[in-house]
Amino acid sequence: MKYRLDKQEHFAVMILDEENLNSSIAPQLKSDLIILNNEGIQHLVLDLSRVKFVDSSGLSAILTGHRLWKEPGSFIVAGELQPMVKKLIEISRLDAILKMAPSVEQATAQLGAQA
Numbered sequence: 001m002k003y004r005l006d007k008q009e010h011f012a013v014m015i016l017d018e019e020n021l022n023s024s025i026a027p028q029l030k031s032d033l034i035i036l037n038n039e040g041i042q043h044l045v046l047d048l049s050r051v052k053f054v055d056s057s058g059l060s061a062i063l064t065g066h067r068l069w070k071e072p073g074s075f076i077v078a079g080e081l082q083p084m085v086k087k088l089i090e091i092s093r094l095d096a097i098l099k100m101a102p103s104v105e106q107a108t109a110q111l112g113a114q115a
Contacts, residue, residue: 001025001032011043011111012036013078013104021051021058029061037068044069045107049079054088066098074099078107 002017014036018025036044046065048054054062062077069075076099081089089095101107 001028003032005036007041011045011074011108012041013045013047013108015047015049015104016051019050019052020054021048021061022053022055023057026055026057026061029058030064033061033065033068042072043074043076043111045076045078045101045104045111047079047104048077048081048085051085052082054085059088059092059094062094062098074111076101076107076110078102078104 004015004017006013006015014032016029021029033044044065046062051058065075077089078101080102089098099110101110
C-alpha cells in the first residue's frame with residue numbers, strides 16, 4: 001500500500017496514493033490506522049482524492065478510522081472524491097456519520113478551530 005504521511009504536532013495527514021481501496025490493501029490500511037492511533041495521534045485526516053474505487057473492505061477500513069478517532073479526537077475524510085467513491089459513501093449513508101472536507105486544507109482548518 002502506498003501513502004504519504006505528514007505528522008504535525010496535533011494531527012497527521014495520510015494521503016492514500018492508491019487508485020483502489022479494496023480487499024487487497026484495506027487490511028494494511030486498518031493495521032496502519034491502529035498503529036497511528038496507538039502512537040497517540042490526536043486527529044487524522046485521510047485524503048482519498050486519488051482513490052477511484054472503494055469496495056466493502058475499503059469502507060470497513062474507513063470506518064475503522066472513524067471508530068478509532070471518534071473520541072476524543074477527530075477523523076476527517078478529505079479531498080475531492082471521485083464520483084464512484086462519493087456515490088458509494090452516499091449510498092452506504094456514511095456521509096451522515098463521517099466528518100468530511102472537500103480538501104486537506106479545509107480539514108486541517110476544521111482541526112485548528114477545534115484545538
